Amino acid sequence: MISLARRIDRLADVVADRLDAFNHSADPIAGAATDAALQAEVDALLTPVLSRNLEGTRTVFAENNEYVLVEQGLPPEIVERIRQEVNVARATRSVVPWYRAAGSIGYRRIQVEAPFTAALYRSRAMRDYVSALCGKPMQCKSDDDDHACTFYVYSKPGDRMSFHYDVCGCEDAASYSMIIGVVDDSTQRLLVELHRGDGARRRQSLQISTRPGVMITFAGSKVWHGVSRLGRNELRVTLGLAYAANNRQPPRRRLIKVMADTFFHFGLGGMVKRRHRRLVEPPE
Numbered sequence: 096m097i098s099l100a101r102r103i104d105r106l107a108d109v110v111a112d113r114l115d116a117f118n119h120s121a122d123p124i125a126g127a128a129t130d131a132a133l134q135a136e137v138d139a140l141l142t143p144v145l146s147r148n149l150e151g152t153r154t155v156f157a158e159n160n161e162y163v164l165v166e167q168g169l170p171p172e173i174v175e176r177i178r179q180e181v182n183v184a185r186a187t188r189s190v191v192p193w194y195r196a197a198g199s200i201g202y203r204r205i206q207v208e209a210p211f212t213a214a215l216y217r218s219r220a221m222r223d224y225v226s227a228l229c230g231k232p233m234q235c236k237s238d239d240d241d242h243a244c245t246f247y248v249y250s251k252p253g254d255r256m257s258f259h260y261d262v263c264g265c266e267d268a269a270s271y272s273m274i275i276g277v278v279d280d281s282t283q284r285l286l287v288e289l290h291r292g293d294g295a296r297r298r299q300s301l302q303i304s305t306r307p308g309v310m311i312t313f314a315g316s317k318v319w320h321g322v323s324r325l326g327r328n329e330l331r332v333t334l335g336l337a338y339a340a341n342n343r344q345p346p347r348r349r350l351i352k353v354m355a356d357t358f359f360h361f362g363l364g365g366m367v368k369r370r371h372r373r374l375v376e377p378p379e
């Protein structure tokens with residue numbers, strides 16, 4: 096006899112599979128492997144950069160309850176290679192009233208259109224860096240997880256992201272996020288509240304200008320963060336990377352994550368439009 100919990104898990108898996116298929120149908124693109132020579136080049140570029148002052152960075156990360164900012168995390172020549180691969184016009188816009196307005200280019204598209212950036216995400220040097228900070232071996236997320244490696248494009252006045260914790264669909268403390276500054280012609284700020292909910296420590300509010308090359312690593316499920324409003328004629332682009340200690344996704348957590356992906360990827364209007372199109376257009 097199957098327990099109620101198992102039945103709920105099975106149902107959660109079925110609904111998550113359907114929502115995943117719905118999400119991917121909007122942008123039906125398969126990922127791509129990284130060329131071995133490019134991967135070796137990126138690894139060689141990153142290794143000396145990321146091993147610099149690693150012990151000091153790790154200490155700050157631990158002291159700040161798993162948060163650290165490195166001002167010159169990546170040098171200009173590497174940031175420039177990333178920037179050249181960002182095509183702002185290709186970003187998918189999503190608007191959720193009072194919560195989020197921004198564009199994004201997900202990992203599947205990055206694998207095809209931004210090979211240097213995909214190689215950076217997959218590099219042994221980057222995984223070793225995050226693993227050293229977290230104190231446990233970290234790995235890349237699945238090739239079809241658009242949030243594994245994403246360009247976030249803030250290009251219209253008012254673009255923003257409300258305060259939130261990251262939802263990874265995985266077990267507690269299994270996922271870590273990085274934000275890398277790529278373009279910043281803006282007054283927009285990354286907003287971070289450290290020690291929220293920790294009665295023993297004073298809360299600390301940070302307003303961070305994500306200049307090109309700045310690199311922030313944090314436990315997304317523990318650090319309360321958001322993005323302030325973009326001003327007129329401004330542009331800000333960041334690269335978000337996510338790594339996981341394991342890719343186990345308990346069904347109910349996975350469902351919450353996929354629901355959040357659907358909601359934030361399409362926005363309310365987009366979901367209604369797609370649903371409407373499906374109802375009025377016969378399948379091809």
Ligand SMILES: [Fe+2]
Binds near residue numbers: 320
């Ligand atoms: Fe986030």
